[in-house]
Amino acid sequence: MTTIQLQNLRKEFDDVVAVDGIDLTIEDGEFLVIVGPSGCGKSTTLRLLAGLEQATAGRIGMDDRDVTSTEPKNRNVAMVFQNYALYPHMTGRRNITFGMKSAGAFTDDEIDQRVEEAAKTLDIADLLDRKPEAMSGGERQRIALGRAIVRDPDAFLMDEPLSNLDAKLRIQMRAELTRLHAELETTTVYVTHDQTEAMTLGERVVVMNDGRLMQVDSPQVLYDFPENRFVAEFIGDPAMNMIDVTVEDGTAIHDGFEIPLPGAGTDAGTPGTDPIPERSGDRHDAVLGVRPEDFYLAQESPDLGDATFTATVDVTEPLGDSLLVHCSVGDAVFKIQAEPRTELQSGDEITVASDPERLHLFDPETGEARYHSATARRSPERIERAPRE
Numbered sequence: 001m002t003t004i005q006l007q008n009l010r011k012e013f014d015d016v017v018a019v020d021g022i023d024l025t026i027e028d029g030e031f032l033v034i035v036g037p038s039g040c041g042k043s044t045t046l047r048l049l050a051g052l053e054q055a056t057a058g059r060i061g062m063d064d065r066d067v068t069s070t071e072p073k074n075r076n077v078a079m080v081f082q083n084y085a086l087y088p089h090m091t092g093r094r095n096i097t098f099g100m101k102s103a104g105a106f107t108d109d110e111i112d113q114r115v116e117e118a119a120k121t122l123d124i125a126d127l128l129d130r131k132p133e134a135m136s137g138g139e140r141q142r143i144a145l146g147r148a149i150v151r152d153p154d155a156f157l158m159d160e161p162l163s164n165l166d167a168k169l170r171i172q173m174r175a176e177l178t179r180l181h182a183e184l185e186t187t188t189v190y191v192t193h194d195q196t197e198a199m200t201l202g203e204r205v206v207v208m209n210d211g212r213l214m215q216v217d218s219p220q221v222l223y224d225f226p227e228n229r230f231v232a233e234f235i236g237d238p239a240m241n242m243i244d245v246t247v248e249d250g251t252a253i254h255d256g257f258e259i260p261l262p263g264a265g266t267d268a269g270t271p272g273t274d275p276i277p278e279r280s281g282d283r284h285d286a287v288l289g290v291r292p293e294d295f296y297l298a299q300e301s302p303d304l305g306d307a308t309f310t311a312t313v314d315v316t317e318p319l320g321d322s323l324l325v326h327c328s329v330g331d332a333v334f335k336i337q338a339e340p341r342t343e344l345q346s347g348d349e350i351t352v353a354s355d356p357e358r359l360h361l362f363d364p365e366t367g368e369a370r371y372h373s374a375t376a377r378r379s380p381e382r383i384e385r386a387p388r389e
Ligand SMILES: Nc1ncnc2c1ncn2[C@@H]1O[C@H](COP(=O)(O)OP(=O)(O)OP(=O)(O)O)[C@@H](O)[C@H]1O
Pocket: 013, 014, 016, 017, 018, 036, 037, 038, 039, 040, 041, 042, 043, 044, 045, 193
């Protein structure tokens, strides 16, 4: 049983505020991913959890214990790093067990038995007598994971553990981590700057920027209901299009188009202006957000209705499974993810439709979401687990 609570957690380095007041509870057995751009404070947050950095302010709790000032070795967490941090002159087995004996918490028999089990779980029996120089990147990372799991920690803290691996191995190890977590059910905090990795691994995902939490939700809710422009543009690839519009009479209006906003959508709850003014004559500025995959060439999706407009193709990028069409209308530039093998040239005029269920409005000043046209907001799903002994 390990629940981790961060309360108003803050870390300053000289004049840099790396972590700027974080409140977050990580549930027992949860796989939580922290994602954000370089320098946003992900590693610092993890290092605070591990006790490798001292908080400037705030509190870290593990279950009922206040561990804010507890030494790393007394926190019973295991950290896995990007660079594996293996000792080059030791075998896989020695790397895994190093320090366990001197810690005195385990007998020799216990250590052997745990190594056996870990070797089975991670399929590394062949590597135990090899030195790291004779292992591939993926094999080294498995040994590093083995070192973490033999300690049977209360929590795993993983800092970009897969980013030194090539793309194919990364995808394979991602699936293995998911399997490992299903088997061990150990509370895990996983840091990455890769939003695809975050979306595929996380039961919940924390999007961080400038030392702050921008949103904490399940991957699908982050994608469907981003609470602000930052999350909207960070999650999803290619990024969501953002176009300055005026909202009037339930319609997003631009020089080059008018897109009706379904009135039954979700008010994103930002205090202030009514997201879609009902009364005619009321109008306000907003930023319209539409993902490239939610724009269509009208000929491909005739069922999306007649709310279409004309745009000009600037360039096209074949992605294999789709064609990314960069286009413009008036002063607005945006991207459409179209069917592959669509014949288009620069300068072509195209008729564009958008999915009325997938429109977003953001406040032009604060970037807070004001409205999502989808209605079915689901709260993050937690997987119910049987209690462990
Ligand atoms: N020991 C340190 N001394 C001074 N500044 C630091 C120190 N460690 C981190 N920082 C600063 O704190 C901020 C957050 O750093 P952190 O390493 O947590 O970012 P990150 O999100 O892990 O980034 P990346 O994706 O590049 O690993 C950065 O501005 C960084 O320069």
